[in-house]
Amino acid sequence: MNKYLQSAVFSAVVFSGALMAQEAPKQFDLAQYKQDVKTLASDAFGGRAPLSKGEQLTTDYLVKSLKKMGLEPGFGESYLQAVPLAKISADQNMSLSIGDMTFKNGAEFTARTQRISQQVALNNSELVFVGYGINAPEYQWNDYDGIDVTGKTVVVLVNDPGFATQDNRLFKGNAMTYYGRWTYKYEEAARQGAAGVLIVHETAPAAYGWGVVENSNTGSKFTLVDEQKNQQQVGVMGWIQHHVAQQVFTAAGLDYSQQKQRAQLRGFKATPLKLKANLLLNNQIEHAKSYNVLAVLPGKKRPQELVLMHAHWDHLGTRIDEQGKAQIYNGAVDNASGVAGVLSLAKAFKQQSQQQPFDRSIGFASFTAEETGLIGAQHYARNPSVPTKDIVAFLNIDGMNVNDGVNYILQYGEGVSELESYLERATKAQQRFVKPDPRPQNGLMYRSDHFALAQAGIPGLLFMSLGDTDPDYIAHKYHKQADDYDANWSLGGVKQDLTLMSSILAELANNQDWPQWIEASGFKSRREQDNR
Structure with a gap:
């Protein structure tokens, strides 16, 4: 019996209310949780x-904690999985020239590369406006139709036409698809042979202000390295401010707002801007290994x-400002709070299993970068600790609600996978309700580690509380120095959501279900390959 048929049979029999083999832990050491966050988000780290x-x-702290609990190493005899990285540090003394205009790094544009090259340049690279830069046959949409952008630099709008028009007949309307994410824009431009990409930043469709773009793209960046030293990736990965785009379009004899409106229509055709871009990235390349923990x-x-x-352990590190002062981005909520949550669950499940073991193995993970x-x-999805066909689900924390409890839980995505029914049951048991993502236009489904596992066919749930209980968080703390530990x-x-996650985790660890993808997607077809 294949896993999908097994899942259907099991669902019909068990989900009617049969008891689980082992109850979920309900007690968590919140004093230790607070200490974990305080330590991980301290200036010392x-x-x-x-x-x-x-x-x-960080990895020493995690390994020591997990070992002390009596959990086994997840990678053979080690708790660590080496992740080979290249650290690329571009000289920030750069400028972008377009026609006779020159723009300032950081304040007006950002640029980086994932190519393993000491120099990456745009040399008189022709600019082409390609609308949203999307090639999506299932939506009958191709912004690259009829244009050859080989060696050229494409100017691209962020998000997708559905958000821009709020028309549910285009893509998914207000809810961002993967085609709206900046990662996709770079990937598709590379497939089209472009030399560079300049994404136009606007706060509403991007879902964050320019400060997030600047902080996330002007320091050292990390990348996995393929056999071609990433030469197949787009050379320059850039962003430009909205006012910069307006200046560029004006210099091209075009009105930016009109061109943006045109890009929202099916049948849009790319427009050469008859301007050339020049930019030189001088890079320092460092090869090293970072580590996943399991x-x-x-x-x-x-x-x-x-x-x-799972919860990712990394944040933005320390940067030196223009006055030579170290600025530490401690990432207390994003994501020391999530890592501490995984440690709390690990400790509780280990203690619970001493009474009666769970049927399936449970992994407690924290990935890098x-x-x-x-x-x-x-890297883990490509080099899993067990075959992907044996990974039941991936529950991912990316920021916990460290404030008072609420009467709901946020759900990211709808009609995506059967794990949503697990979330519904666990939420009802707490007399709460499932609240749809209040900001579907932000595309959070595609912005955390569960997405990388989804691309390998593994269904996941994202648990994220960034801003829904702290209205000040996104504007003044997210990816900023103010994301610090607060003793108050x-x-x-945290207590509320750990209990909910515990319930889902225990149910999956005790049953024989293999949650399926509901929505037709590459994720679903990838999972079906594993289960043939």
Whole structure:
């Protein structure tokens, strides 16, 4: 019996209310949770950047904690999985020239590369406006139709036409698809042969202000390295401010707003801007290894089957400002709060299993380099600790509600996978309700490590509380220095959500279900390949 048929049979029999083999833990050590966050988000850890002293402190802390709990190593005899990275540090003394205009790095544009090259340049590269830069046959949409952008630099709008028009007949309307994410824009431009990409930043469709773009793209960046030293990737990965785009279009004899409106229509045709771009990236390249962390609580009946609980450990690290002063980005909520949550669950499940083991194995993971593009998760998806066909689900925390509890839980995506029914049951048991993502236009489904596992066919759930209980968070703390530990946090939401996650984790660890993808997608077809 294949896993999908097995899942259907099991769902019909068990979900009517049969008791689980082992109850979910309900008690968590919140004093230890608070200490974990305080430690991980302390200045001593320097913002937990990959390949820094902060990484060593972080992974040592995690391994020591997991080992002390009595959990087994997740990678053979080790709790660590080496993730080979290239650290690319572009000289920030650069400028972007377009026609006779020159723009300032950081304030007006950002640029970086993932190519393993000491120099990457745009040399009189022709600019072409390609609308949203989307090639999506299933939506009958191709912004590259009829244009050859080989060696050229494409100017691209962020998000997708559905958000711009709020028309549910285009893509998914207000809800961002993967085609709206900046990562996709670069990937598609590379497939089209472009030399560079300049994404136009606007706060509403991007879902964050320019400060996030600047902080995320002007420091050292990390990348996995392929056999071609990433030469197949687009050379210059850039962003430009909205006012810069307006200036460029005016110089091209075009009205930016009119061109943006035109790009929202099916049948849009790319427009050469008859301007040339020049930019030189001088890069320092450092090859090194970062590390994913995984500990396992072995299952008794089906130990080869693995349910994963995860939170990325990295943040933005430490940067030197123009006055030469170190600025530490401690990332307390994003994502020391999530890592502490995984440790709390690991401890509780280990203690609970001493009474009666769970049927399946449970992994407690913390991957590296999420902030640079889900790199640690991508490496794990390509080099999993067990075959992907044996990974049941991936539960991912990316920021917890450290304030008071609420009467709802946020759900990211709708009609995507059967894990949504698990979320619904666990939420009802707490007399709460499932609240749809209030900001579907932000595309959070595609912005954390569960997405890298989804691309390998593994269904996941995202648990994220960034801003829904702290209206000030996104504007003044997200990816900023103000994301610090606060001794006054009530942790009511943490207790509430750990209990909910515990319920889902225990249910998956005890049953024989294989949650399926509902929505037709590459994720679903990838999972079906594993289950043939």
